[in-house]
Amino acid sequence: MGSGAVRELPSVARSTDPPAPSISRGEAVTPPASSLLLGHVPELRADPLGALLRWNRAYGDVVRVKARHWTYILNHPDDVKHVLVSHQSRYHKGEVLRLGRRVFGQGLLASEEPLHLVQRHLMQPAFHRETLRGYGETMVAKTLELVARWPKEGEVDVASEMMRLTLGIAAKTLFGLDDVAETEALALAVDDAQQWIFLRQNSAVPLPDWVPTPVNFRYRRAVGVMDRLVYRIIQERRRHHEGATDLLTMLLEARDEHGHGMEDAQLRDEALTLLLAGHETTANGLSWTLYLLSKNPQALARTRSELQEVLGGRTPTVADLPRLRYTEMVFSEAIRLYPPAWIVPRESIEEDPLPSGATIPRGAQVVVSPWSMQRDREYFPDPNRFDPERFAPEVKENRPAFAYYPFGGGTRRCIGEPFAKMEASLILATLLPRVAFSLAEGQDVAPDPLVTLRPRGGIRLRLGPPPTAG
Numbered sequence: 347m348g349s350g351a352v353r354e355l356p357s358v359a360r361s362t363d364p365p366a367p368s369i370s371r372g373e374a375v376t377p378p379a380s381s382l383l384l385g386h387v388p389e390l391r392a393d394p395l396g397a398l399l400r401w402n403r404a405y406g407d408v409v410r411v412k413a414r415h416w417t418y419i420l421n422h423p424d425d426v427k428h429v430l431v432s433h434q435s436r437y438h439k440g441e442v443l444r445l446g447r448r449v450f451g452q453g454l455l456a457s458e459e460p461l462h463l464v465q466r467h468l469m470q471p472a473f474h475r476e477t478l479r480g481y482g483e484t485m486v487a488k489t490l491e492l493v494a495r496w497p498k499e500g501e502v503d504v505a506s507e508m509m510r511l512t513l514g515i516a517a518k519t520l521f522g523l524d525d526v527a528e529t530e531a532l533a534l535a536v537d538d539a540q541q542w543i544f545l546r547q548n549s550a551v552p553l554p555d556w557v558p559t560p561v562n563f564r565y566r567r568a569v570g571v572m573d574r575l576v577y578r579i580i581q582e583r584r585r586h587h588e589g590a591t592d593l594l595t596m597l598l599e600a601r602d603e604h605g606h607g608m609e610d611a612q613l614r615d616e617a618l619t620l621l622l623a624g625h626e627t628t629a630n631g632l633s634w635t636l637y638l639l640s641k642n643p644q645a646l647a648r649t650r651s652e653l654q655e656v657l658g659g660r661t662p663t664v665a666d667l668p669r670l671r672y673t674e675m676v677f678s679e680a681i682r683l684y685p686p687a688w689i690v691p692r693e694s695i696e697e698d699p700l701p702s703g704a705t706i707p708r709g710a711q712v713v714v715s716p717w718s719m720q721r722d723r724e725y726f727p728d729p730n731r732f733d734p735e736r737f738a739p740e741v742k743e744n745r746p747a748f749a750y751y752p753f754g755g756g757t758r759r760c761i762g763e764p765f766a767k768m769e770a771s772l773i774l775a776t777l778l779p780r781v782a783f784s785l786a787e788g789q790d791v792a793p794d795p796l797v798t799l800r801p802r803g804g805i806r807l808r809l810g811p812p813p814t815a816g
């Protein structure tokens with residue numbers, strides 16, 4: 347156990363859970379459903395996070411449930427690797443992204459092959475660690491602005507504060523946008539679009555877009571705001587982009603081996619995808635990190651002492667990152683317990699026998715879940731405990747690679763992973779030496795499995811005077 351391992355988190359497993367094995371390998375097991383008509387929908391509606399953990403613990407590595415379609419939930423690292431990496435061509439994203447496509451079109455997250463691979467090749471160079479270095483300054487500067495805005499003493503909701511911070515960073519690094527009013531308008535539009543996707547996904551009888559409901563109205567307005575903004579910036583950059591270093595400019599200049607670049611519509615889809623895929627995930631990861639640190643004073647003290655040792659009170663730069671090892675471990679452990687992308691869904695294109703022995707039929711919905719895999723006690727003993735030492739190199743190398751996959755895998759692995767890790771470390775390294783905080787009383791912090799894993803109702807932190815060095 348590491349020195350950062352301190353308190354037990356509230357367990358998400360229930361004391362009434364069925365005892366562990368009787369686990370069957372080699373076939374999919376269907377748990378008893380509470381409704382003849384609706385199958386497992388009531389369980390999934392009431393508590394999807396609890397259901398995933400209970401089912402995998404009680405019924406094994408391949409669980410088959412009846413939601414809108416038959417859905418296979420996989421929880422063995424070999425099966426996860428099989429679906430995401432070694433046999434990924436037998437799967438596509440399928441119907442699950444149908445609604446998302448209405449907002450961000452054929453961008454990298456939602457597109458299928460062959461378009462996806464063409465685009466991924468075009469875009470990959472913009473996400474190389476070296477290329478991203480230039481964004482470090484923006485990440486630190488925006489965090490310093492945030493700290494300056496926070497009251498010296500009082501409460502803040504870090505969930506909304508982190509969302510605002512990462513959106514500001516995304517707007518600047520993606521689009522070169524620094525205007526507060528425009529960034530706020532963009533934030534509202536992004537929020538409305540996400541609400542719409544979530545409500546549509548979860549409504550039993552979704553009304554068509556043209557029905558004049560307030561939610562549909564806000565959705566159309568949101569897409570309009572995002573479109574106008576992105577197309578305007580594309581036009582500006584096409585006219586003149588000397589000296590512009592934002593990601594959009596890089597995408598605009600990207601050429602394939604035939605010298606072809608992207609059309610405006612494709613650029614728009616990619617830019618909005620990056621904005622939507624990139625800021626909320628990282629914000630949630632950071633909010634959970636601050637929450638977990640507030641509950642684990644030893645881990646917090648150890649992070650601060652690393653920051654003091656490496657930075658000695660100055661602001662961090664990208665060059666410091668290789669030495670901020672513990673800070674990085676803290677973030678890795680936070681997104682183990684609260685993976686922002688809590689499920690990674692797929693649809694099978696053909697019948698597929700899995701390494702565990704079960705066979706996925708053609709056209710089935712398949713879900714792999716970092717949430718349940720990363721809380722599996724076989725790979726993470728005492729899984730609900732926060733312990734950054736799990737990410738010490740010698741501990742990490744004894745785990746199968748796909749026991750931990752917050753950024754997915756294969757050709758669809760998160761393109762923004764280096765961006766997110768750099769951003770998280772720089773924000774923590776700027777924030778933690780400058781702000782003392784504790785969890786405000788009277789709140790019941792719990793994860794809310796929306797499109798990403800948000801804290802339900804936010805996380806209120808009580809701020810105090812800056813921590814003493816060391």
Ligand code: HEM
Nearest residue numbers: 454455623624627628631686687752753754758760762766
């Ligand atoms: C902690 C932060 C983040 C987490 C946990 C995360 C997680 C993921 C996961 C699990 C996937 C794979 C989805 C799948 O296979 O279906 C993914 C894909 C993607 N992510 Fe991230 N992400 C994060 C940050 C970012 C950032 C900062 C960006 C952009 C700047 C980004 C852009 C994307 C894109 C474009 C894809 C689609 C990649 C493809 O299919 O080729 N993500 N992300």
